[in-house]
Amino acid sequence: MKSRPSPSCSDSGSESSEPDSKSPEKFESATRRRMAANARERKRMQGLNTAFDRLRKVVPQWGQDKKLSKYETLQMALSYIVALNRILTDTRRPAAPHRQWLDLQLDVMQPESYSCLMRYEHPAGQEYVHSSFCCEFDAH
DNA sequence: TAGGCCATCTGGTCCT
């Protein structure tokens, strides 16, 4: 959890404009609603981040030192789905060996999609990291 | 130090 920036008014809901123009009751009510809305928004974003974390776990990743950003995660998921779909629909190929997906993936991915990842120098140097994909193939 | 990424707040809009 990060420290809260709280630009003007942390959790209190700013209501910076004319607090005197409302009755204290209304002002309090508005403040409570704002705080509740902030809490809901926080919870919603936490749920979204949880979903991103789950997505990161099932998406290929080179190296474990740096986790994919949200944008990179979405790009990788998209490319991954396309690659898997291609494996499934390509009738000319025999069942792909475990690592063949990488070739397919890089084949499918747009340069702008993976350029941010290429610093990992995958093939020669590092072993790409992915668990669920191999599990999928092991299961079949 | 600049730039990227992120968490949080906030106001607007839409829906129930």
Added chain:
DNA sequence: AGGACCAGATGGCCTA
């Protein structure tokens, strides 16, 4: 009316 969702603004943290 109130909740969910969204996008913009803001400021903190981290890395090159």
